[in-house]
Amino acid sequence: MIIQSKNFNIKHIADSGQCFRMNQMNQDTYNLVAFGKYIELTQQGPDTIEITCSEEDYETIWKEYFDLSYQYDTIVTSLINGEDIFLREAAAYGSGLRILKQDLFEILISFIISQRKNIPAIKSCIEQLSKKYGDKINHNNQTFYTFPTPERLSNAKQSELREIGLGYRDVYILKTSQAVANGDIDLLKLKSCSNEEAMNQLKNLPGVGIKVANCVALYGLHQIDAFPIDVWIARILNDIYNNQFELEQYNGYAGIVQQYMFYYIRNKK
DNA sequence: GGCCAGGTTCTAC
């Protein structure tokens, strides 16, 4: 399917550190496994993307996944034309970034893994988890793997998880998966909770603190006001803004601002 | 080979 949308850049999204299973195949094409499906995306032009999916899957999965009903263009343009010099540069540099609506359990586990790991290492762990506990997807004689369900992960052995390279996070992942699988926390219910209530419930899970909970809120619950602060964002807030950054200016879309900051500081030369 | 990575938890005041 050919999708026309302003502010939709696959390369920027793939390298934005919000999703870990989007990989480059060649110059303009990336692949992705999410929600049990395999797709390829090709950037055909600044506002044109081809997705290898049926019209039905586009309407029921990918349109929402890539948040294509939301007008990022307006916000990004206002940042580019705004008074904040750093954000002007960041918005221009990362133009095309969007906040994805990803699977809650996958986001939860992925960001528990992310603590004190760099992005290549996170991706490696997630691929191995999927290969070991996910389902196979065959595509053109290649095999891909879905992200494991809570039930499958909750039945993993700690020693098996340790072999994947998860380190001390193995217990966090096991216990969190068990909490989801046995109903101690209802992830779907979080979607109808306030940010405060969702954060409180998430932070009760082992391995989930303020930053991971914010990432779940932003990338899983699509609370685009959430503003996760990791080492890179903290560095910006300190070095660029002398810890005087006024978050309130961006009420209603602070998470988008955060994403452009992160992408810019990580990728600019 | 040492430093750092999209932090959280535990301990000690």
Place this chain on the structure above:
DNA sequence: GTAGAACATGGC
């Protein structure tokens, strides 16, 4: 309530 250390491992 909050500062400081401990935590496993791999990428660069």
